[in-house]
Amino acid sequence: MSVFQITVSELAERFGLVSHGDGSRVIDGVGTLAGASPSQLSFLSNSKYASQLTATSAGVVVMREENVADSPVAALVAHDPYVAYAKIAALFERYPASPQGIHPTAVVAPGAQVAPTASIGPGCVIEDGAIIEDGAILGPHCIIGPECTVGAQCRLVARVTLVIRVTLGKRVLVHPGAVIGSDGFGLAFDRDHWIKLPQLGGVRIGDDCEIGANTTIDRGALDDTVLEEDVRLDNQIQIAHNVYIGAHTAMAGCSAVAGSAKIGRYCMIGGNAGVLGHLELADRVNITAKSLVTHSIREPGEYSSGAPLQESRQWRRNAARFKHLDEYVRRLSALEKDSNNE
Amino acid sequence: MSVFQITVSELAERFGLVSHGDGSRVIDGVGTLAGASPSQLSFLSNSKYASQLTATSAGVVVMREENVADSPVAALVAHDPYVAYAKIAALFERYPASPQGIHPTAVVAPGAQVAPTASIGPGCVIEDGAIIEDGAILGPHCIIGPECTVGAQCRLVARVTLVIRVTLGKRVLVHPGAVIGSDGFGLAFDRDHWIKLPQLGGVRIGDDCEIGANTTIDRGALDDTVLEEDVRLDNQIQIAHNVYIGAHTAMAGCSAVAGSAKIGRYCMIGGNAGVLGHLELADRVNITAKSLVTHSIREPGEYSSGAPLQESRQWRRNAARFKHLDEYVRRLSALEKDSNNE
């Protein structure tokens, strides 16, 4: 993993940015304003950190036009410094090369199709009927079940399981421990015991989606579970059968969506938030952390549930009152009536 | 995976149902009322969907007697159409065959016992003292530790880990990423640091249980963690050490039970609900999604906790008030006293 090097001028040209200061400086990495060395690039996006700019030792800083005058070092000017930084920083992410071809310890069924440009890591198991497209990278111990397709340029970091009837679009990134296409949780109660409903659908995941570590996405009962393109799921998320998630929606860690719920596009679901089954969320709905969505939401906006954090001794007194809130309101109304009658 | 085909008359006979309409029609799959083709079977269970019946293109529909007159297509009459459908649909679930015997890449210790009719997939590791009974199917990458038994006809879909002293009954279905028999979380605080309590018990799981993807079930500290028969666990559930779950209880995704809690039979635990340690829940207790059970429950019924979802701007005002709820109630009581004294 050799070090990647680029000058400030080359960065300006490559990303269409205006540069100020020494364009010949060589950059070989990125860092925070407080921690970057003279050979590293940093960024200033949140004005809260503007005071750190004056003391930075970075070689160059990506910033808005308005901050250039205050910069003690070279500057790259961007309309959105965070986005520009994200693009530049990607240059310095060095994964070890993944050799094309199939590792000798991988088990590839005769009926599987693996593109010659794909990389299949140690211990992978590719079952009959699976398709691995051009340039896809499967790290160690991935399991690709029957009727599954891994699209071109996908990266399954390690230990990813696609159970059955799962289709990943192009450039999907899946982190370790994710399970996609497991049985939906479908049960019918037959007098005194449960009967399992077979889960005959699949999962379709659009281009450029990201699926976090140990996240689970069940396959549909009859129709498919669907993620449109550019959906971003953090770690330990649970997506139940027949959920539909619109493009560009992002969900934070430990959130969950119950069966057949439909989430719009450009939604943001906070950490450990939940959406009950069969609900619909419009586009551009934000749910704050740990909230539970119990009814469909038709209007864009931000929604919350829960009761706030306090020192436990106080909290207990208030929580005890919550259990009789309806009674208190009735007493309040009675007092108001009395007061009006006087 | 050839297609399974059966006529409507054969279905009626096999499942003891009365049929109306063309009994010779060949059925090769199942679908929703809206989506099923003329060679597929559908069902009408929830009267909310009765209007879809009149427009269905399904070959035959499972329904109650009362709906037969409205059906444009052949009908199979069932007392509980959802249960009948579940049983019929199972005919059309086609897993690829799992060959008997041990895959050459599996590592089976000399002291392990594997029934000749069992199927041990690629990369499985079976340790000394493990027992795999008749007809059990272990998909790729399962790890079966010492003193573990996998009962007859169990199916471990893929990448399931039984750590140590775990016994699965017959026909237990375990989904990928599940970890059963990991250390319970037992710590003693010794002045300024933690000491670990060894976890010397095991896990016993009854016949016909189902364990979801990435679910974790810890082994007991001294006695065992126990699931009676037909317990159904969805994905990403956490069951701590020495928990006891009664037969036929079902838990939805991301729910959790803390150490030594005892859950009754026929309970339903909603998604992301939690039960604190050492509590007891009676039989037939339902807990709604995201609720936290903080005391034992002696009576059957439905229980909830939490505060409801609102537009965040409104929610913040109400949540701020919650922090002083006890004070408001005292003020209300004072006003009432004043009012009574007038």
Next chain:
Amino acid sequence: MSVFQITVSELAERFGLVSHGDGSRVIDGVGTLAGASPSQLSFLSNSKYASQLTATSAGVVVMREENVADSPVAALVAHDPYVAYAKIAALFERYPASPQGIHPTAVVAPGAQVAPTASIGPGCVIEDGAIIEDGAILGPHCIIGPECTVGAQCRLVARVTLVIRVTLGKRVLVHPGAVIGSDGFGLAFDRDHWIKLPQLGGVRIGDDCEIGANTTIDRGALDDTVLEEDVRLDNQIQIAHNVYIGAHTAMAGCSAVAGSAKIGRYCMIGGNAGVLGHLELADRVNITAKSLVTHSIREPGEYSSGAPLQESRQWRRNAARFKHLDEYVRRLSALEKDSNNE
């Protein structure tokens, strides 16, 4: 796995405890007061169980001085019986031996360094640049990525993934399914789609930490994610990028910490509790189960959020009132004003 045997007198000497009664009794295991046999040791720590002491059949019981008079069997006296029991019980935890060396099915890259005293289990994958130190035990199917170090005497039980740039200190215990060093969830919104921020930091985990089954710990965006020594994480915990957790903090199952939050030392985080990003918690802060920490906490103590469990019918009435709480308080204040003006 032969049985370990030791006399009561030997236990007293080894752990510096005073014994009463028959010191020659041979002990070969541990059990509960109610369940222990005459060859087993038990303990009495919580006075709630004092009545079980008089009926115990244990061979010896660890207890406080004050309980000795009531003991029908031999006693070992300890200031903290639970801690003394934890240390003694460890004698009886018998893992099967892990042979030194590399299992023939493991895949070890030529540029990896594996100590000759380490044990590398079946199917492990050790990548170039990884270091496995003296006496470390890797159970089956562990994946150790580039620039990762597994410290001396660590135990990775099975199927643990260290993705990249992860350093484990000495004696770290990691349970199956844990993923450490996965990408932090960092996204920048570029007009109409997401851009991923490369995650260039690592994870540093101190000596004597424990990481539960299916827990995920993301690597930092620029700096590292850090756990100081003796941090204890239960199952299914999510630690986001750049989180910092102080020494001796313990977190219960399904809890989560969002990006860049800093947790103090000796904190206790309850099951399914959450901490929002960029917050700071002082030392010795306890958070009760399912609480959400939405602001920094400067003072030690116990903190809670949420609304309490009730029978659902009652709960629904109270929850409906919560949605108008601010209005009720305004009405209460108006009444008070009226009352004062009279």
